[in-house]
Amino acid sequence: MHGEYKVPGGKLVVADVDVRDGRLANVRISGDFFLEPDEALETIDGALEGLPSVLEARDLAARVDAALPPGAVLFGFSAAAVGIAIRRALSHASDWRDHEWRLIHDGPQDPALHMAIDEVLTQEVAAGRRPPTLRVWEWASPAVVIGSFQSLRNEVDPEGARRHGVTVVRRISGGGAMFIEPGNTITYSLYAPESLVAGMSFAESYAFLDDWVLGALGDLGVKAWYQPLNDITSEQGKIAGAAQKRVAAGAVLHHVTMAYDIDADKMLQVLRIGREKLSDKGVPSAKKRVDPLRRQTGLPRAQVIDRMIEYFRGRNGLVTDVLRPEELRRAEKRVTEKFGTPEWTARVP
Template sequence: MHGEYKIPGGKLVVVDLEVQGGALRNVRVAGDFFLEPDEAILAIDAALEGVPAHTGTSALAARIEAALPPGTVMLGLTAEGVATATRRALSQATEWRDYDWQLIREAPQSPALHMALDEVITREVAAGRRPPTLRVWEWASPAVIIGSFQSLRNEVDPQGAARHGVTVVRRISGGGAMFVESGNTITYSLSVPASLVAGLSFADSYAHLDAWVLEALGDMGIKAWYQPLNDIATEVGKIAGAAQKRMIGPDGGPGAILHHVTMSYDIDADKMLDVLRIGKEKMSDKGTASAKKRVDPLRRQTGLTREAVIDRMVESFRDRYGLTPGSIGAEELARARELATTKYSSTEWTARVP
């Protein structure tokens, strides 16, 4: 069994092992990390040898920590990272390069149709009828997208939304409200098999699925990092937020995960504050005094056009994992249009948490 895990802010850890009689055997840990003294790597292997295969991540990490020689120094490596890679091996997790990725990058769509497309495409991946997909959104109109569990009245000022022609929709994933405008926002979705994050905690899955875009931003000269639970941040502020929804397969199997991200290329902060109701308590726990200062746009940080930023992101993904141009199928689009009308445009759904 083979498992890999890129430690957020650190290095790649690889674990190869066998399971015999319900226990780990022939464990070998490797990677591009730094570790002193040399014999520490043998101590890590020995700590995992013979461990019951059902052992959880925390218990594995504790065994590794206890086995390290005095004065061990790990750079780009943690006991938790080794434990996570071990669990991924045991879970038979897949890797990014195991798939033939498809890119969908089409004409602007309405906010409700975007919500529906996310659901339909991810269910198709869960059913095995579509390959893992990266979909880049284009917005036909400004919108506020509230999280699945947010209160509509607490998040949106209806007069402000009407004043600016902003459509309010509710997505199927949790998390906070997003204010988007066509030229100011970069939004994308990853619809991936659940096996891609097998062996990872819910929180770790965010970091794992955000890793490629952090590298893409790095290629553009932006030092960005994953900020738990669901933000992408830089030294000058937040630039993106992610959300997820997990869907089981049609036969009750592991299914697929929808991981979608909204990035701020530019922002009209006054308009945003006129439409969103951002409470003082929410701002205080972010350590900032003003909502206007929470988000720092990519336009200012890169000096690139929005289209150029997207092109570089797509190219970065393609260089790392491969990416074939694709499209939304006729049946997928028909189902999405029906869902956009019957579900995502309905008051019953949008105001399900009043």
């Protein structure tokens, strides 16, 4: 069995392993990482040999850590990365390039329809009716998108939302509220088979699925990194927030909203929780906590999106696609039945 794990911001770790009588055999770890002393690689392989194949990644990592000689230097990877690579081999995990990725970048759509499209496309990938897909969103109107488990009354000031013409919708993933204005955000979703993140915890999969966008931002001159659990940030402030949902049928939805520009004063008039979050971060204003891509790149929003898409295409492959008529019909039906209803939006009052 063969498994690969690209450490976010680091190096590739490859695991080749057999299983005999429920135990690891013929373990071989390799990759483009750096390791001193040379003999430590044999130590890592030996530490894994004969271990039960049911051990979790963290337990495998602990065995590696315990076996490494004092002063061993692992550069570009870690014992945790080795454990993940082994689990991915045992789980028959897939890699980005194992799939023919599709791109959907349609015109502006209503907030509730975006929520429904996310649900439908995740189900389509899980059922094998759609290849893994990257969808870039365009917004038809201002919105607040609250997480699946957030309290509506605690998050949104209804008077502020009415005054600014903001629609409130609830998504299927957890996490915090997002304040959206057309032209001021960059939002995208990844719909992928669960095999892509096999062997990883939720936290590890966030970093893994965000790694490509860190590379894209780097090409734009923005030095950004993953901030656990679900933020992308830079020295100037937070750039983006991610959320994730896995469905039992075997797919993962990972979506990200990035701040291209932001009207912080308006945001704080619509979101109740804003001031508390800011005080918790020890910063005096949203403008200082969130640093938009417009200022950091100096590029038009459309150009930032195009550069991100081309980076993804060069790294993982990408074929231009559209939302299929039957997918759109299902999504519109879900708006009527679920995402456009007060019962769903206020399901946590």
